Amino acid sequence: MSSKIRRIGVLTGGGDCPGLNAVIRAVTKTALNRYELEVMGIEDGFLGLIQNRMRKLEWSDVSNILTLGGTILGTSNPSNPRSYAIKRKGKTEMADVTDRVVEHVQAAGLDALICIGGDGTMTGAADLLKHGINCVGVPKTIDNDLEGCERTFGFDTAVNTAAECLDKIHSTAMSHHRVMVVEVMGRNAGWLALHAGVASGSDIILIPEIPYDFDKVCEVLKSRSRQDKRFTIVCVSEGASQKGGDKVVAQRIETSPDPIRLGGIANKLAVEINACTGLDTRATALGHIQRGGSPTPFDRALATLYGFHAVELLMTGAVGQLVVWSSGKIGEVPIEQVANKQRLVPLDSPLMAAARGVGTSFGD
């Protein structure tokens, strides 16, 4: 056991997702109960470290939060200490404020940080490691796209939410004999679209890993129509694109480490499908609803396992590691190995093969 660790900080960075509070609870309760550590909750992710905003977490602060969506600590997206937006003479400039973060960590007497986040947060943690700050990572994201980790917490809840919405879309699609194009999140990875699409029996699933052939998509729709299948559900990932085409960008946030926000493919596709097939078509984008709400029991259990394991790693001196689920086991991989990387759906995915087996089209 590491005798050097007395006080730890915990932060939630990047986009929120269901299960963050369950991890904060597991980290805090394990630290207090098993090791009598002090726990400081850092507010709004790395922004709280930059601005020196943190508060002590007691048992009572983390009681009754297991089932709560969001994060009691708050989070922030555009706040990478290496590239932080500062206003000077009315102009926004990006500055490296890592030294300020190191000062605040040392002044607060934090012996280690538990960073709960996705690839952006792990990139920040990897930088802090180089500056001598002990960090352990916990893999969060509804996108399930963290390198080295087969299951991030938050993903199961997002799949449930998206599948439930797709089920609801089914009944209205049937009544009106329509093509319904439903856009789900996932950034550049198709995990969410694949799992929610298969779980809801979507007829066409379009994911970023397989640029779609628009003529093939229309062929499937027309052929279904000829067979008297009077409605079709298309589940499209926000990162999907036509062969030779570009992804549809909703917004650019220049101060964010990853400035591109995807979105809008469902609308674009619905207009094109209607023009090509003449079929009555509507678009729905599920958006941030996929990030909200109470975590599923699976995510609560996974978050608890991750939070507990993160403290165990710290106390055994295994800093610089990201807790992961891999090959059916809890384990860890070096944070550096994960930073700035995304795990995509492999083209030989067994779930994709099964979907094809039951007649689902991937637009290829």
Ligand code: F6P
């Ligand atoms: O990474 C999680 C995620 O929800 C992506 O699926 C999506 O592309 C992005 O975050 C949206 O980010 P924001 O909350 O900044 O709109």
